[in-house]
Amino acid sequence: MLTEELVDLSRLQFAVTALYHFLFVPLTLGLAFILVIMELTYVITNRPVYKDMVRFWGKLFGINFALGVTTGITMEFQFGTNWAYYSHYVGDIFGAPLAIEGLMAFFLESTFIGLFFFGWDRLNKWQHFMVTVLMAVGSNLSALWILIANGWMQNPVGAEFSYVTMRMEMTDFWQIVFNPVAQAKFVHTVSAGYVTASLFVLGISSWYLLKGRDLEFARRSFRIAAGFGFASALSVIVLGDESGYTVGESQQTKMAAIEAMWETEPAPAGFTVFALPNEAEMRNDYALHIPYVLGLIGTRTLTKEMPGIKEIKTRNRERIESGIQAVTALEALRKDHGDQAALARFEQHKADLGFGLLLKKYIVDVSQATPEMIQQAVDDTIPRVAPLFWSFRIMVALGFLFLLLFSLALFYSVKGTFIEKRWLLHWALWFIPMPWIAAELGWIVAEYGRQPWTIYGVLPTHLSVSNLTPANIYGSLAGFIGFYTVLLVVELYLMTKYARQGPSSLGTGKYHGETAGGALPAGAPAQKI
Amino acid sequence: MDYETLKLIWWLLVGILLVGFAIMDGHDMGMGILLPFVGRNDLERRAIINTVAPHWDGNQVWFITAGGAIFAAWPLVYATAFSGFYWAMMATLWALFFRPVGFDYRSKIKHPAWRSTWDWGLFIGGAVPPVIFGVAFGNLLLGVPFHFNDYLMSTYTGSFWGLLNPFALLAGVVSLGMITTQGANYLMMRTEGDIYRRVRTASLIFAALTVASFALAGYWVATGIDGYMIVSAIDPNALPDPLAKTVEVAPGAWMHNYAVYAWAKWVPIAAFAALAASILFSRLHKAGAAFWSSSLACAGIIGTAGVSLFPFIMPSSSDPRSSLTVYDAVSSHLTLGLMLGATAIFMPLIVLYTSWAYKVMWGKVTTEYIAANDKSVY
Secondary structure, rough: OHHHHHHHHHHHHHHHHHHEEEEEEEHHHHHHHHHHHHHHHHHHHOHHHHHHHHHHHHHHHHHEEEEEHHHHHHHHHHHHHHHHHHHHHHHHHHHHHHHHHHHHHHHHHHHHHHHHOOOOOOOHHHHHHHHHHHHHHHHHHHHHHHHHHHHHHOOOOOEEEEEEOOEEEEHHHHHOOHHHHHHHHHHHHHHHHHHHHHHHHHHHHHHHHHOOOOOOHHHHHHHHHHHHHHHHHHOOOOOOOOHHHHHHHHHHHHHHOOOOOOEOOOOOEEEEEEEEEEEOOEEEEEEEEEHHHHHHHHOHHHHHHOOHHHHHHHHHHHHHHHHHHHHHHHHHHOOOOOHHHHHHHHHHHHHHHHHHHHHHHHHOOHHHHOOOHHHHHHHHHOOOOOHHHHHHHHHHHHHHHHHHHHHHHHHHHOOOHHOHHHHHHHHEEEEEEHHHHHHHHHHHHHHHHHOEEEEOOOEEEEHHOOOOOHHHHHHHHHHHHHHHHHHHHHEEHHHHHHHHHHHHHHOOOOOOOOOOOOOOOOOOOOOOO | OOOHHHHHHHHHHHHHHHHHHHHHHHHHHHHHHHHHHHOOHHHHHHHHHHOOOOOOHHHHHHHHHHHHHHHHOOHHHHHHHHHHHHHHHHHHHHHHHHHHHHHHOOOOOOOHHHHHHHHHHHHHHHHHHHHHHHHHHHHHHOEEOEEOOOOEEEOOOOEEEEOHHHHHHHHHHHHHHHHHHHHHHHHHHHHOOHHHHHHHHHHHHHHHHHHOOOOOHHHHHHHHHHEEEEOOOOOOOOOHHHHOOOEEEEEEEEHHHHHHHHHHHHHHHHHHHHHHHHHHHHOOOOHHHHHHHHHHHHHHHHHHHHHHOEEEEEEEEEOOOOEEEEOOOOOHHHHHHHHHHHHHHHHHHHHHHHHHHHHHHHOOOOOOHHHOOOOOOO
């Protein structure tokens, strides 16, 4: 029996493990390309400091990468262990990009990361540079296939339901690959990863500059991070995820919830900067409104209308009622594949099958659903507004702050005066955690905003889980929390330890704290900041 | 290509991916199993770990890709097996946690307790997954208690402890022996001196253990275990529907394929011959030949399980008609064809660049080398 407790626990476990995994992914995506830039500079200029930069930032990359791999396997396992019905129902489509990710991307990244770390003495510098490039390309291709899979959950194109196999089946692979939602997600997500890594390098370099140590090393790292970060911060905003929001219905629903847009507004709709969304009465209290802006962001036009929550609900009620016909016809067909009357009825209502399945949360035989149950199902089709409204706003605000920070960092880099701007260095240092917060909030907006579906309009979340007992999930969830807490403590400890050691951890004898020269002799008091 | 052919090719391809996993990830897992015993001090242990340092991550992708391929090609198997074997899967997963962090973090801190903890972590990450996979294969041969409802939602009615029955544990021993032999033979190629002598002894012992346990398991399957048989007509080109067939439990049914197909018996014979060759080559100090022999043994042993079960993948002991087979647990015609194309393009590339990576890093890893490169190696 799929109880609500089981479904909630399965969701909680997925959310915990996915959010945790995503602590490590963005830095991998971005730092890989920063390493490429640094190494390219090295092979062109032949200056050893750039090689040291690749090796030092590569060390931090490795510490982060280890946990990315560890927690990534969890994600793959979990579809099977905890979302068995989902795996059956959409595996024909969803499994393919995951398998291709392994074949095309993950093998590439994982094979060359070994040569990246251990191949320095065995490869010439151009060969090693190619290894770094392939590693970076592999990690980003990996993101591409995962986001193609995820984009399909948001906007399920190129697939059709079969009542014989009782699942969704692929009809057009290229439609799935070139799904506009997937493409928008990919660009937005990798750009966010580049921002994360840039700020990481910028912030740690700033710390060395503030301490007055390893100046040349830090200055060059700072410049690269400022340039790459500026381009990425621009890209993450301009090519924001919402460019895909007009495409599918799911994205319209998400958009309406993000904006707490209860009524359909005449085009172009206004943007609500601040409000207290009141879900019970379906209105906003204390709203601060900027006209036109939302319509421009959401539709990229002045004329296209964006549906409000009330209109979406009216539409969904019709689809649920039609879906009841689809479900009952399907159940007749499952008993007898030759039932022609049922087949005709099923074909007519098939597009609304998923909406009919929403009622399964309340009743087994959906033809007996009461008007109250139907109303509940209609209300379920809109995710809760307040968490989305706020997550989105904090994420966007952070995005603009990143752009401002990188603009200033780049400006003073070009002028060559950034070392004197101690306020800028402090800002960069203290802002290191912020891209992670923005990325996690982005995940919440994308995935919480898809509820009550795992596959929008096709498969409700409450039907997707494995038929286990809640006790099983309590146990595994406790295990994950235990393991992940210990791992995070270890990771942060090592990351801090090596960031503090700085390039001296390479043992070249040239850097801060090493006896053979460097900015400061060993044991010298650190400069006060 | 017609649907039937694709279904059969995918049975073969999943087998190849599992064998690839056993050969590649198997040798670094075998390294982990042997690590605490054949490395007697920190330098020795670091030398052992660094034989796989540049490669363990790529090797692990065999496992991840095999999982992804089962998801894509056999979604019902993926769903039913992973959710049914819930705690076995969690144990595997948590054991695997110790590998990336064990490799990467172990030598970043000097404290002996820290390093010894991660050495045992690498042992767990090496030993637990092969044992569990062996136990899982044992249970596939026994049949697994699960059934489907009309919506094809699976329910597993067994318990975790029920998986740990004597036959399945024996299968776990076969698997552990096979992987440890593989690791020992790999280490023979990459180490010298004391470590070499110890891993050579381990290779001889574990290959012998594998022969004995594999023979015992084979005898047990032939005489003491009921197999499964499809008794209704099979239409291999039909749309997959696991509930459309009739299945019966029959004594000796797992020997059926060996009676029908003349070539089938060569699979277990190859496994025994390869294990014997591994022992012979280890004795003769031919490490490379021993490694390829034990690799062939992996193929023979996994192949024997697959051929015995064919066309079953996961028989159901509680509701035999719910059993999953190569004909009715598969993806659509389009997906199987597409995935075959992707595999045909990328698999040769993977073999190519993996070989190159090994070639670049090849050679004996010595304790002197570790001492000289303290900051750049694991």
